[in-house]
């Protein structure tokens with residue numbers, strides 16, 4: 156049986172770190188692609204460095220660095236991290252014009268070279284970028300997915316575990332909406348060791364924790380100064396790659412194309428989905444209470460506005 160093939164477009168911080176997690180988890184052979192130019196050898200350097208860690212971690216994946224899409228041909232999964240990252244003082248939306256162009260160029264190539272791949276988009280602003288990837292590839296929506304919810308939920312779970320001094324393994328939670336300040340953590344779907352979070356953390360304190368999770372990306376940008384988070388984003392992306400490659404049927408929050416679902420009307424937004432070999436195999440529809448519904452609608456409206464702005468740029 157041939158190993159799965161995973162191509163990662165954009166060999167920067169998130170891309171290279173995702174390659175590392177995918178290799179250590181033995182998910183398949185990996186191609187790291189970045190642009191030609193002064194730094195053309197960079198993906199080859201990172202791929203070789205990663206390969207040299209294989210005896211230490213004990214993985215057999217082959218890792219190749221390239222500037223040529225021919226090397227990515229017939230990938231099972233294509234992860235797109237190509238684009239610029241924000242710096243302090245910027246919002247993710249400030250990346251729209253530059254990254255929409257990059258996403259267009261990348262997806263033209265992916266469409267030709269890996270027509271059957273499941274595409275996982277990471278570049279920001281996430282919800283608009285994954286919509287752009289759908290438009291340009293023309294792939295069925297279930298094969299074009301955005302990574303945001305796994306990361307945002309991981310941040311939320313981390314902060315709850317830190318607050319209670321318990322293992323993160325016991326914290327189960329869900330976040331919906333766009334990958335921005337309007338994202339919607341659902342207190343009603345948050346539990347710790349099966350106990351509803353409302354019995355463990357007072358509402359005012361939980362609201363502070365939720366707010367920190369919402370602004371989690373900006374908190375890291377403010378600390379790093381030169382770019383944005385990559386360890387947790389890369390881990391979250393690798394978890395999605397694993398769900399596809401190993402047909403895990405994970406029930407996780409991802410940016411999925413919602414039409415009738417939640418009454419969204421044809422946009423990508425973070426919702427709970429089941430992910431397996433086919434990509435998004437099911438969008439899980441929850442009964443949201445009135446407050447959650449209002450917050451979700453606000454988040455969807457922000458995504459629609461951004462996609463509207465993108466349409467004028469590309």
Ligand SMILES: NC(=O)c1ccc[n+]([C@@H]2O[C@H](COP(=O)([O-])OP(=O)(O)OC[C@H]3O[C@@H](n4cnc5c(N)ncnc54)[C@H](O)[C@@H]3O)[C@@H](O)[C@H]2O)c1
Pocket residue numbers: 164165166167168169170188189190236237238239240241250254257260261276277278279280281302303306334382383384385388
């Ligand atoms: N969705 C999320 O949760 C999430 C999390 C973290 C970062 N991000 C986003 O991911 C993107 C990458 O972040 P990063 O920290 O890895 O940035 P980075 O600058 O370290 O890496 C980006 C890489 O993309 C490459 N690139 C640019 N244009 C390209 C093209 N046309 N084809 C191929 N490669 C190209 C660059 O050369 C660079 O190596 C950013 O847009 C960032 O905002 C999203």
Ligand SMILES: O=C(O)C[C@H](O)C(=O)O
Pocket residue numbers: 240241247279306334371372373375376383384388
């Ligand atoms: O915050 C960013 O710009 C990167 C990413 O979206 C994140 O949430 O870490």
